[in-house]
Amino acid sequence: MTQTTQAKLLASGLPTPCYILDEAALIRNCAILQQVQQDTGCKILLAQKAFSNYDLYSAIAPYLAGTEASGLYEARLGAEHMPDKECHVFCGAYREQDFEELLRYADHIVFNSPSQLRKFGARAKQAGKEIGLRINPECSTQEGHEIYDPCAAGSRLGTTLAQWNAEMTPELIDLLDGIHFHTLCEQNSDALAVTLNAVEKNFGVILHKVKWLNMGGGHHITRPDYDIDLLEKCIRHMSDTYQLEIYLEPGEAVALNAGYLYTQVLDVLKNGDINIAILDMSAACHTPDVIEMPYRPPLFASGEKDEKAYTFRLGGPTCLAGDIIDDYSFDKPLSEGDYLLFEDMAIYSTCKNNTFNGMPLPDIWVLRTDGSYELLARFGYEDFKYRLGSR
Ligand SMILES: *Cc1c(COP(=O)(O)O)cnc(C)c1O
Numbered sequence: 001m002t003q004t005t006q007a008k009l010l011a012s013g014l015p016t017p018c019y020i021l022d023e024a025a026l027i028r029n030c031a032i033l034q035q036v037q038q039d040t041g042c043k044i045l046l047a048q049k050a051f052s053n054y055d056l057y058s059a060i061a062p063y064l065a066g067t068e069a070s071g072l073y074e075a076r077l078g079a080e081h082m083p084d085k086e087c088h089v090f091c092g093a094y095r096e097q098d099f100e101e102l103l104r105y106a107d108h109i110v111f112n113s114p115s116q117l118r119k120f121g122a123r124a125k126q127a128g129k130e131i132g133l134r135i136n137p138e139c140s141t142q143e144g145h146e147i148y149d150p151c152a153a154g155s156r157l158g159t160t161l162a163q164w165n166a167e168m169t170p171e172l173i174d175l176l177d178g179i180h181f182h183t184l185c186e187q188n189s190d191a192l193a194v195t196l197n198a199v200e201k202n203f204g205v206i207l208h209k210v211k212w213l214n215m216g217g218g219h220h221i222t223r224p225d226y227d228i229d230l231l232e233k234c235i236r237h238m239s240d241t242y243q244l245e246i247y248l249e250p251g252e253a254v255a256l257n258a259g260y261l262y263t264q265v266l267d268v269l270k271n272g273d274i275n276i277a278i279l280d281m282s283a284a285c286h287t288p289d290v291i292e293m294p295y296r297p298p299l300f301a302s303g304e305k306d307e308k309a310y311t312f313r314l315g316g317p318t319c320l321a322g323d324i325i326d327d328y329s330f331d332k333p334l335s336e337g338d339y340l341l342f343e344d345m346a347i348y349s350t351c352k353n354n355t356f357n358g359m360p361l362p363d364i365w366v367l368r369t370d371g372s373y374e375l376l377a378r379f380g381y382e383d384f385k386y387r388l389g390s391r
Helices: 003-010 023-040 054-063 072-081 096-105 114-126 161-167 170-175 189-207 228-242 288-292 381-385
Strands: 018-022 043-047 066-069 086-090 108-111 130-134 178-180 212-214 245-248 259-271 274-279 310-315 324-330 339-343 363-367 373-377
Touching: 003 259, 003 339, 018 023, 023 043, 023 054, 023 228, 023 363, 043 086, 054 072, 066 072, 072 086, 072 096, 086 096, 096 114, 108 114, 108 178, 114 130, 114 161, 114 170, 130 212, 161 189, 178 189, 189 228, 228 245
Parallel strands: 018 363, 043 066, 043 245, 066 086, 086 108, 108 130, 130 178, 178 212, 212 245, 274 310
Antiparallel strands: 018 259, 259 274, 259 339, 310 324, 363 373
């Protein structure tokens, strides 16, 4: 993600709006993850819900142990596009009509509750699968983002100690090969250390009885200020104390800062003191996390509001009043036809976009390691229409 990559992309003249995945940046991230695996013996999986552009799987597969899925379709995607690697699945609740097919793709199946384990566990075991249960260590380490906190009061995600004590019979415990937790979101390893204390306190006894521990995602390992030493200490502590194989399944860390959204200014206007630019991309449709999370995506060659001479509020062409990205400042006033380049757009973007308002879906391009551009996907009217009715 050098200055020159961004300058090159900004001047590329590719048809807008489009996502551009940066193959070299993906590989740089995955090399960091590979180092953690080599240092500690842990295994790292790609959480596909954050990044599932399968055309890039062959480039990153050599650095990873496999994929993690949120259900049937992601499990199939992982099995098809990262074959010969592990395929793990966790789902809040599996459907009876999906389960046989799921057994074809997944080798590790994690259940959310004792009742789901009771319903499906023996069948999965007979099919030769590794069985896990997601626990809830009831240890919140984040503030503000309640929708991203599976340890919030009343959470449906993971089995609490009280639920465990009420429902986990010896027969159910016997089915378990591993324990899974996922409680972090964009966090450093200090939050993992705090979480592990709670995991050991509540579930230490059971950790001695299973083979593996999956510590979920939310580890921002490839962020420059991430404390990898502490992560590796945490991993070694758990594997040494309990003789466990350790899995991590980050999504963001795999594709952090490894993609862009390239867009063009369609119109500029002014309402009172506020300069507004309407872009050919929509926050609501193409970067829904900007509104949902919410967050402010980095924009190449821009400043904070009022930091540079000309501040503009950037928004999409949809009818949603809140379809606003944020206020950004520039050295020169924006005008119709200007190109802009949003950064860190590989995660939770292409896999989460939608066609609300009949908005077209952006192309997906990849910037290959040799500097060439390749078009992976282009969408049209049919992609909008056939989600809505008969073909
Ligand atoms: C979301 C999720 C992940 C990946 O989280 P990131 O924040 O993208 O690293 C991993 N495992 C589970 C169970 C998840 O729900």
